Amino acid sequence: MQNIFLLEEMKLKELVSINDQYTQSINIERDESSLDRINAYVPTAITKKALDSFINACSDEKKQKA
16 A cells, blocks of 8 residues: 555656657658668557558559569
8 A cells, every 4th residue: 555655656657767868850862871860760550551552552563564
């Protein structure tokens, strides 16, 4: 029971931290020379969907040419 009261007294910033590498956006063209920035890139769901569509379109085009 005492642990519950300790949690209630703690502030959110004491419980949660955000890694600094995720606090900035990335521009793949501008940041292409920064391997650390590229490796830290986390694509959003929309980006993943767009990349999937692009890859599928390229694959379909190759199949049609064959």
